[in-house]
Amino acid sequence: MIEKPPRAGKRPTIADVARLAGVAPAIVSRALSPSRRPVSLEKKERVLKAAAELGYHQNPLARGLATKSIDLVAVIINHLSDLSDLDLFDPLLEGIQSLGKQAILIRVGRTKRIDDFLRNSLSYHVHAALVFSDFAGAGEVRALFHSDNVLMLNGRFDAESARIRIDEESGIAELARHARGRGVGTAALVTGRASSLVEEARVAAYRTACNAVGIRLVREVSGDYSYGSGREAAAAIAGALPDAVFCTSDSMAMGVMDGLGRDGLRPPADYLIYGFDAVDRGNFAAYDVSSVGFDRTALVAGILAYLKVPGEFPATGIDIPTRFIARATG
Amino acid sequence: MIEKPPRAGKRPTIADVARLAGVAPAIVSRALSPSRRPVSLEKKERVLKAAAELGYHQNPLARGLATKSIDLVAVIINHLSDLSDLDLFDPLLEGIQSLGKQAILIRVGRTKRIDDFLRNSLSYHVHAALVFSDFAGAGEVRALFHSDNVLMLNGRFDAESARIRIDEESGIAELARHARGRGVGTAALVTGRASSLVEEARVAAYRTACNAVGIRLVREVSGDYSYGSGREAAAAIAGALPDAVFCTSDSMAMGVMDGLGRDGLRPPADYLIYGFDAVDRGNFAAYDVSSVGFDRTALVAGILAYLKVPGEFPATGIDIPTRFIARATG
């Protein structure tokens, strides 16, 4: 890296490159632009050579100010634990970076007055926002980000918003059929945060699916997706254990298993248990819980396609199907 | 929110506020600056009122261009799984946001030519970089970020760099003493990525500590921190099981437990096992593995103190001690 900026201590600017290449600054701008803009091949080469010689690098702040856009993608989550689905978020992050953009992580958690927080910050100017958090609806988010490039992944979309929806019903129906096939007649349902739209729909899907195959939901216990709340749920269920326990997260299913395990009850001998999410078994092989999941690769591909050309995204959004994954517990 | 920008469709600028308040743009800039700058109280109030009326919000790009700085903190990790320590990263992220800054997540993973990647991006202009990844040394990172505000958390610091060091030796020594106290004479060590400086030091600490208390390390098996590699390690160890197994991560310890469990071997009856990290037991209560950990709160506090006033950070860095946490397995 042999770079000697013309002015000591300062990074070379487009003007420096122009001077060295013997062209106008605008030509440099065009020559270096990723999109094809009218520049003669000869000058373009001179510019490229001069830029390399000077070690020129574009100043994204200046470009952003001029173009009113910036290669930043806001990833909006409730809580860092939302990222724990590594099979989804790690490739997503890598994909965002490979698009030449960067991810700015916004954790809305218990932050009050998110609007004030955002409006003075860079996030207000992001290229696009990926909304995993359900803190706000599509309209609010668009206003919050001063951008129409908002991809709703939280179920809270409106007619104008781009969206990817995980079709949980398909997988849940499959799960119910499977359970029924194994002779399940009664079941308990352990649910997550009631305030979430996604959870609401998920619970409704369980009810519908059970109904459809003739499984009686004899008990509903509310948790918060966590392992701990699963253990508590186990205590509530243990007295009158149904044929199966359905949990709206894998973590809760593991908690229930450990909770019931203390009474000597083990699946699949004593009851069947089903989780939801189908987390990678790497760290949880000891549980090996049957679950419902979706194709992470498809979701990441959809998101990246959106980021590449938001305008060409299907107006009706994209649906990613889920499917039942049979493991040891049910 | 009753805001009517003077020019339709455009956000109000500092000039708009100045006009409405009847002062010069420069006055508005000063009045709105967080640092105390000379403005008469009367005008300051007029400006504040006008800004509120217009719903004015500063454009961070323009400010960044003028001041050559930006309220962005780069968090540099190898892989998203580095964030799985939620007790550390969730408060950290929240703290960064509460400082009015935002976190830009840079995953260096297998990205080649990180320098090119960074130099044209906003991250080049961040306020500070928190380096958890060990992809580069302090000097390289400073060059990469065009900033001296680099906080090394990966052990790869130099004389000039700010750093926080997790003192793993203290906890590991305590662990060894504890094991010895429980009659451990021989042990196997299951290690992580050999390429990491932190891991290298960790392994050395185990060797030293065992030596000091008279535990003989009869076997070393290398893994990659993952649960899966723990299971593989179990296979290698099972033939001649020592009194104890030390693992340089909790995940590997769990893998070893499950692996040996298949042969009917269970801690603490058949052997003792110790992990490292002391991850929150929430999702892993079934294992309840003894481990070594540190005070996450102290680390976050240290990092935030750095971000607040990088200049006042202790020149010698900060040390966070670790300690042994006894649980069921050892």
Added chain:
DNA sequence: CTGTTAGCGCTTTCAC
């Protein structure tokens, strides 16, 4: 295709 000219919105001299 090319170069000149205006900005983008803010901060910062520097005279007053």
Added chain:
DNA sequence: GTGAAAGCGCTAACAG
């Protein structure tokens, strides 16, 4: 304490 003016580095519009 105040305001005019000069940038920060880049892109877009407009003549050539």
